[in-house]
Amino acid sequence: MRVHKKRLDILTDVAAFNKQKKTIGFVPTMGALHKGHLALIERALEENQKVIxxxxxxxxQFNTSEDLVNYPRTLDEDIKLLSVLSEEIIVFAPTPKEVYGDEMLSIKYDFKGLEHEMEGKFRPGHFDGVGTVLKHFFNIITPNKAYFGEKDFQQLQIVKKLVEIEKMSVQIIGCPIYREESGLALSSRNKRLNQRQLDISPLIYSTLKQVKKEFGTKSVSYLNKWVSDQFKNNSELQLEYFEIAKVSDLKSIKRKQKDTKYRAFIAVFAGEIRLIDNIALN
Structure with missing residues (x-):
């Protein structure tokens, strides 16, 4: 398995693949890989001749220096995990300078309002950082397909809009949320949870499932209050937001409409660790 840290090295591989007319699948990660990442990579391996x-x-894309510093970095373990999955995977693990050059700045994007909803309200500038780094990666790797998990559903919609704005030919593939047996959505941040937090965190998904069950018969205002009440006196989990939103534009709703697709979105703090999840409602 090849591991590249230099832009020039990955460009050399990509040029060779393009010359050979090999299809390229791309899975962008921040490391600390888990089964959710591996599911994305396995699908990429099935659908492409080469996978990066x-x-x-x-x-x-981090809003606080503390979160950036504390984000788990496990490159050696990640490489071992990938090598077991397939020796054909090419890993690109650059430094910020290799990606951004001398100026590590975000492009200011207009994602047609998608960036101002939910995560955008609580993490200003986050999606500019996501869009900028993906633009760099897409330009370097020129993939045919790129794979993203639906746990970050808002990000998935943002990436689709990015490709439209930048007029890129890459196809964006959304993949189902991968969960623990308890229902907790897999995330690299889960590694930072202590046992008490792990024990209580399945409440997030069970709450979403109950919302889905009652969405057809209960009002949006009722569901919003009910979710808030589930976390009101919880000493381990603090609700940051819960919103029911239209899939098309991610705007939160007060009333349901016919022939419209909705999802429920939630963000919760377990101590200082921020967890997000979502579920399709109809």
Whole structure:
């Protein structure tokens, strides 16, 4: 398995694949790989002749220096995990300078309002950082397909809009959320949870499932209050937001409409560790 840390090295591989007319699948990650990442990579391996996995903790998408510093970095373990999956995977693990050059700045994007909803309200500038780093990676790797998990559903919609804005030919593939047996959505941040937090965190998904069950008969205002009440007196989990939103534009709703697709979105703090999840409602 080849591991590249230099832009020139990955460009050399990509040029060879393009010359051979090999299809390229790309899975961008920030490392600390788990089964959710592996599911994305396995699908990429099934659908493409070559697969590139990036491992890069992107500084421009973090809102606090503390979160950036504490984000788990496990490159050696990640490489071992990938080598077991397939020796054919190419890993790109650059430094920020290799990605951004001398100026590590985010492009200011207009994602047609998608960036101002939910995560955008609580993490200003986050999606500019996501869009900027993916633009760099897409330009370097020129993939045919790129794979993203639906746990970050808002990000998935943002990436689709990015490709439209930048007029890129890459096809964006959304993949189902991978969960623990308890229902907790897999995330690299889960590694930072203590046992008490792990024991209580399945409440997040069970709450979403109950919302889905009652969405057809209960009002949006009722569901919003009910979710808030589930976390009101919880000493381990603090609700940051819960919103029911239209899939098309991610705007939160007060009333349901016919022939419209909705999802429920939630963000919760377990101590200082921020967990997000979502579920399709109809």
């Amino acid at each position: 996995v990036s491992i890069f903790v992107n500084p421009t």
